[in-house]
Amino acid sequence: MRKVFFLFFLAALSSCKKEASKEIVIIEKKVVKQSEMAALMLEMYNTNLENKKRILEGESPTQYPKDFSKIYSAKLTDSTDRNASFNAFSDFYLYTLKKVYNAPKDSLKIYHNNAVNSCISCHETTCIGPIPRIKKLLIK
Ligand code: HEC
Structure with missing residues (x-):
């Protein structure tokens, strides 16, 4: 069983x-045994969930997670996913995430949702399965 x-x-x-x-x-x-990238994605998911909670409580996110730059090197389940467009989506994601950590309090929701939407943009081209879950990170 x-x-x-x-x-x-x-x-x-x-x-x-x-x-x-x-x-x-x-x-x-x-x-x-999950791929390095899948493990990193789960970390990213948890950090964004944490950020959502903090923002809903009126707090700013704590510290920009520098180790997310592993997105450029982490081993993928399917290594052919890493191409020019994957790297561009990675740049875009980290760019939008950094903005969340520098955002004024009254714009946190917008910046957070931008970052989550950049997760979704990449997923639309590489890995559509988790999109419904990622959408739950958006702040309505
Ligand atoms: C640059 C493209 C890209 C970006 C940006 C991206 N993802 Fe992913 N994501 C992937 C790929 C590709 C996989 C499959 C990884 C693998 O299996 O090796 C994945 C896998 C996942 C998974 C499934 C992990 C598992 O259990 O196997 C989740 C959940 C996830 N991503 C959430 C997110 C969240 C949340 C964000 C934004 C904070 C994000 N992703 C940003 C490409 C991306």
């Missing part, structure tokens, strides 16, 4: 086309 259970998770995770639920991601961390 246990085995079948894990196989199900592996199947759910092996493709960018499918959306992984939160539960799957937590279990995945323990049992599946």
